[in-house]
Amino acid sequence: MKNFRIVFSVVLSLLCLAGGHTTQAQVNPQNLQKHIDYLSTDRMKGRETGQKGSKKAASYIEKYFKKYNLQPKGEKGYRQEFMAQVRRGKATGQQRKSENIIGFLDNKAPYTIVVGAHYDHLGLGDIGGSRDSLGVGKIHNGADDNASGVAGLLELARHYATNSVQESYNMLFIGFGAEELGLVGSKYFTEHPTIPLDSVQWMLNMDMIGRYSPENGLAIIGYGTSSAFPKIFEGLSSSITFNLSKDGNGGSDQTSFYKKNIPVLFFHTGGHDDYHKPTDDADKIDYKAMEAILNLEIQVIDNSMKQPKMDFQWTN
16 A cells, blocks of 8 residues: 555444345455465565566466456456556666556446455565665565455455356456556556446455454545445445545545546555554454455445446545
8 A cells, every 4th residue: 555644534434233234245264364375475575566576466366367267358368567667765766567467257237347456565665665764675575565455356356256146247356566656557557448437337446454453443435436335335234343434535546546537445444553564464464354344345346236327426
């Protein structure tokens, strides 16, 4: 997640609602742990844009998109290549290749729901963004930021690709590159979309969903970007507390879609002491809460499929 401070314009705290609508979700916590363990191991060297670890992460996402028989929807197979500028201190920027990894679940529908998460992180912390000056030069594994979001992306892809249901909307799953360098991958996609942007129903973004705190709850940002969201959330239940914020902007990839007049929701469990430090490791992830978050997301997605084409609203 790009460094930022979220200011909630309007926040609604929703607790677990007894007797509410539930969905028989198929989230597998073991899959979540497997994905996070792989993506945040020291061997990935912090998944720095343009480096070997980031390339391995891209290939890992592509492998599972193939496994789930998603259609390639990049510009070359599953891949959409772009260039991103990396700065080291005050040094002149260096251009590096990065890629979005894009898979399409074709339900023969006119409209599509986009689900995204970024897979890059800070490497050794010397490209900027590290919050630990003494940790620069150490591997920033980024288990929460954002191996957790990628694990959620892959698990939602598995759920919808294998649930034996032909939904009323298509789904486009995107692993974004170079988010930490300024939302570069999502900006590139929205400027060079591989499906028409006017066919997008809405966009769901996951960035840091692995460190749930009951005191803070789960933040769901973008509730005000369509008049349909209050209907979509009506009667939903969860074992976790979640807070709804109207604003469509924020320091992650949903912002690129919001700026193209597309409704968005951004799921985020908030900052913590390990954010952008070498200590953001897999053993600190709350997998039980992640399972609840993804079950909630499935309810939201399923309810959004009951809506006609959603309108868009500016929130600021």
